[in-house]
Amino acid sequence: MARKVIIDCDPGIDDAIALAIALFDPRLEVVGITACAGTVDAHQVTSNVHTLVEKMDPPKMPRIGTALDEEAGVAVSNRTEIHGKDGLGGYGGNPVSRQHTLPSDKLISDRLRSEGGAITLLCLGPLTNLAKAFSRDPGLTNLLDRIVIAGGCTDGIGDETPAAEFNMHFDPASAKAIFNSPTTKSLIPLEIGGLFDFGLELIDHLPASYTRVGEVLQNTVPHWVRSSRQKLGHESVSLHSALAVLSLVEPMLFEWEEMAGNVEVTGELTRGATIFDRRSPRAWRPNMEVATGFDVSAARDAFYNSLRFAGQNS
Secondary structure: OOEEEEEEEOOOHHHHHHHHHHHOOOOEEEEEEEEOOOOOOHHHHHHHHHHHHHHHOOOOOOEEEEOOHHHHHHOOOOOHHHHOOOOOOOOOOOOOOOOOOEEHHHHHHHHHHHHOOOEEEEEOOOOHHHHHHHHHOHHHHHOOOEEEEEOOOOOOOOOOOOOOOHHHHHOHHHHHHHHOOOOOEEEEOHHHHOOOEEOOHHHHOOOOOOOHHHHHHHOOHHHHHHHHHHHHOOOOEEOHHHHHHHHHHOHHHEEEEEEOEEEOOOOOOOOOOEEEOOOOOOOOOOOEEEEEEEOHHHHHHHHHHHHHHHHHOO
16 A cells, blocks of 8 residues: 655755655655745745646645745745745746645644544654644644654754754754654654765756656756755755655665654754754653665665656656
């Protein structure tokens, strides 16, 4: 049976790639995509999710959750410098049609209640929606399979600040709530996501532009690659979100370690820093498994195969 997944995300070109491979993978049933402010504001990110789903037109249409405007109030940064003002390198626009949508936290709550523990939450952006859903309905923590989080760092080296990864820095209070929730959690930290990096060769592996997925990615990914080089001096981009998708469909490629983690909320220099107890003996109880490595070569092959499959079926 396909694994049922809700993808909570803030697209972003990196998340667009992750959605492309997830929506067409027969091993996954994406029952919902919930938008959350992050890369761009709440209104734009909701529009981006609708645009991506509409343009890719997957074989099974997921329900879409709306990012609430109030989420933008926690914002202290965004990723428009690299991903463009619309988050999709100028590709994002007004989708032709919109299904009736629920607020993202309500959609998460309703699906968890209806599926009875069968759903995995794949969190590719800030953890605002999930924390809000748990706050309103604490019983939800017993009604999911697991949470897979792309974010945080275990080595103390962030990408948004010297100490914090972007998703955690954007909404540290929500991240702290999820880290400390009584749920089964798998974390793929920034330093592991950074190993899954691609240069210009990524563009050569995108599906052809006459396919639906290829048309989306051919019009977004080159912008991201160019911006990363011109504005950050990076010769490659890291597909952290896509790696999180692969952790669901190719779990044998990953190595994991039980860890005890928490999130700094109020530090002047350390807002959003993810702290892990590495003492011996450890005083904190482990509360998640953390990816410590993966087979990079096999993961690249699996990713290229997923891209190829998405192109052939769109």
